[in-house]
Amino acid sequence: MIAPLFDPAAFRIAPGIAHLCAAGETPFLRQHDAAFAAYAADKSDGPAGRHRQEAMMESARARAARMFHVAPPDIGFVSSVAEGVSMVVESLDWREGDTVLVDPDEYPSVVAPLTLQRQPKVGLRFAKAADPASFAAAIDGSTRMIGVSAVSFLNAARHDLVALRAAADKVGALLVVDFTQGAGWMPIHVDIADFAFSACYKWVLGCTGVAIAYWNPARQPGWVPSTAGWHSIASMGRPDWSETPPLLPGGARFTRGNPSHLGLYVLDSALTYLEGFAPEVIEAHVQRLTVGLLERLNIAGIPSTTNGSADMDRAADALIAEWRQAGAS
Structure with a gap:
């Protein structure tokens, strides 16, 4: 399991929910209360x-x-x-x-x-x-x-x-x-x-x-x-x-x-x-999560509209190799 980069407790997310739709809309940061x-x-x-x-x-x-x-x-x-x-x-x-x-x-x-x-x-x-x-x-x-x-x-x-x-x-x-x-x-x-x-x-x-x-x-x-x-x-x-x-x-x-x-x-x-996170770190984390999800969808036979770019393909190869080394199927 990949640990979150952002602390889920920092967001208004209900317990037990994994939010996968940042490309649609993200939940609110709790610190925004102070901005209001x-x-x-x-x-x-x-x-x-x-x-x-x-x-x-x-x-x-x-x-x-x-x-x-x-x-x-x-x-x-x-x-x-x-x-x-x-x-x-x-x-x-x-x-x-x-x-x-x-x-x-x-x-x-x-x-x-x-x-x-x-x-x-x-x-x-x-x-x-x-x-x-x-x-x-x-x-x-x-x-x-x-x-x-x-x-x-x-x-x-x-x-x-x-x-x-x-x-x-x-x-x-x-x-x-x-x-x-x-x-x-x-x-x-x-x-x-x-x-x-x-x-x-x-x-x-x-x-x-x-x-x-x-x-x-x-x-x-x-x-x-x-x-x-x-x-x-x-x-x-x-x-x-x-x-x-x-x-x-x-x-x-x-x-x-x-x-x-x-x-x-x-x-x-x-x-x-x-600003508390280097953009390159966020990018690598997002790609790692994405290729992991796409790989599991592929294994399950669930089609996805998401394309894999060249850099994502490289990230996918590295992640799959990591899973295989760990004995994951």
Whole structure:
């Protein structure tokens, strides 16, 4: 039996229950109770409490930046991945005939914002993201964007972002990545993307209502969203509405209105917890559990939609050898 990496007692899990659906939603950390209490106290404490709410947002921003290996100013917050992708889609100067390449089984948050894009309508092309050669063959001069999840929600395939980045660069296309199914359990260097997003209620151990957004200023230095709000403009007080107000620099321009401060208190608590474990250790533990489960399902004749990537296959070989050495069947 593999010992837990995270103490089950740290989570709101009923006795006798093994929670196997982190890719869907994780149970709440008990330490988040303190985050709720801190938010309630700060929300009730006037201007001083408001300053503490903003400070908590900056703390969560810094922790998210460390997880993604980028600078804090490049990180912003949106309500969901769907909102973040929509902001990017709405900001682009689309031309007739432009296309976007996605996997036919891509998650709706990445694709749905494109389907309602009008004036002009954006064409969708499909290729299997797990086959970089197929993706590369589907790209041409009309391709404006590749939309992809780093890890598939459907079969857990880890996509080769380096290959997809190279394919996008050949035609000057954007690479927009949803890291939701990888953030929190595998090491991530998000700067391979032009824009990237992650929900926080799964492996990140946070809650709904807040998602992490990333804008790569080195690749897209002139990006400006097509909409704004009081929280994303530089002159929050009394702007001169006769002129277009300047936006906040960096990822802060993603947050048009009040962020989910309560969600950010929870996110800061969650990221604090995750910082107690090296990402490589979490990744190895998750892979060990996964290949062990897949092996037992295979022995029992139970099919699974989960794919085995090359690194998981290596982990599986090592784990099976360990079982055989121990006399396990």
